[in-house]
Amino acid sequence: MLAPAVPGQRTLGAMGSPLAAWVDRALSLTPARAAAFGLRELAALLLPTSCALCQAPDHRLCPRCARQLVAQLHLPPLGPALRCRLELPQHQELFLVCAAGLYANELAQAILAFKNRQRVFLAAQFAPYLAAAAAALSPPCVPGEQVWLVPVPSSPAARTRRGYWPVQRILCRAQADGLIPARLSCRPILRHRFSLRPAGAQKGKSRSQRRSSGGALYAFDAARPGQQVLLVDDVVTTGATLIAAANACRAAGYRVIGAVALALTPPPSTETR
Numbered sequence: 001m002l003a004p005a006v007p008g009q010r011t012l013g014a015m016g017s018p019l020a021a022w023v024d025r026a027l028s029l030t031p032a033r034a035a036a037f038g039l040r041e042l043a044a045l046l047l048p049t050s051c052a053l054c055q056a057p058d059h060r061l062c063p064r065c066a067r068q069l070v071a072q073l074h075l076p077p078l079g080p081a082l083r084c085r086l087e088l089p090q091h092q093e094l095f096l097v098c099a100a101g102l103y104a105n106e107l108a109q110a111i112l113a114f115k116n117r118q119r120v121f122l123a124a125q126f127a128p129y130l131a132a133a134a135a136a137l138s139p140p141c142v143p144g145e146q147v148w149l150v151p152v153p154s155s156p157a158a159r160t161r162r163g164y165w166p167v168q169r170i171l172c173r174a175q176a177d178g179l180i181p182a183r184l185s186c187r188p189i190l191r192h193r194f195s196l197r198p199a200g201a202q203k204g205k206s207r208s209q210r211r212s213s214g215g216a217l218y219a220f221d222a223a224r225p226g227q228q229v230l231l232v233d234d235v236v237t238t239g240a241t242l243i244a245a246a247n248a249c250r251a252a253g254y255r256v257i258g259a260v261a262l263a264l265t266p267p268p269s270t271e272t273r
């Protein structure tokens with residue numbers, strides 16, 4: 001923070017030069033703040049940065065965008081606008097999906113920056129909300145049993161392009177920050193199917209792959225049939241990806257108890273700003 005100007009004192013900044021204003025500012029700070037200011041300036045010089053959302057210089061996330069982002073993310077209990085139910089028609093089952101926010105405004109920008117512009121530091125912003133939603137949707141287990149948090153995988157092409165798996169990255173951050181309760185366990189058991197064999201060739205496929213051979217996703221076989229899983233995704237739009245993930249888990253012997261996401265696409269009639 002700048003020290004108050006002394007009335008009548010002529011400052012270098014008053015001469016109008018940006019360099020003079022910079023010197024003015026540096027000279028007006030306490031030693032500790034001057035050191036922090038110097039480090040920030042040095043970092044900005046060596047590693048120029050800009051806000052992930054509005055591109056304002058010198059901040060990875062500027063204070064205004066940070067405030068907007070926090071205002072658009074929610075902790076449980078999550079209201080009806082942040083919930084929906086998806087159907088698995090062939091099993092005549094419904095499962096509940098809860099999201100921490102609506103996919104609009106700064107939250108949508110932040111998710112896109114995180115997924116498509118390498119702003120991986122945003123995982124720390126998202127982790128508390130995704131972890132809280134997951135904890136709220138997972139009933140307490142009997143001692144010794146866990147609910148598995150299963151991230152929905154990015155497509156192989158997207159993963160190659162980004163170099164990381166966004167949802168898995170958020171879960172890892174939540175785990176590292178101690179936000180995942182002990183009754184939950186992160187298990188990336190879903191994969192995209194990748195085969196050079198002609199469709200229909202069954203030799204060499206696992207039991208679960210053969211069972212769910214109609215879909216693009218498969219899950220590793222459940223060691224314990226009926227293991228409870230909670231799917232985790234970044235954005236839910238039509239729900240088709242979550243349904244494919246749920247079908248793959250079910251085919252491999254798991255029980256899908258629901259899904260959580262960072263954001264849900266608002267219905268067309270919803271006013272988001």
Ligand SMILES: [Zn+2]
Nearest residue numbers: 051054062065
């Ligand atoms: Zn900003």
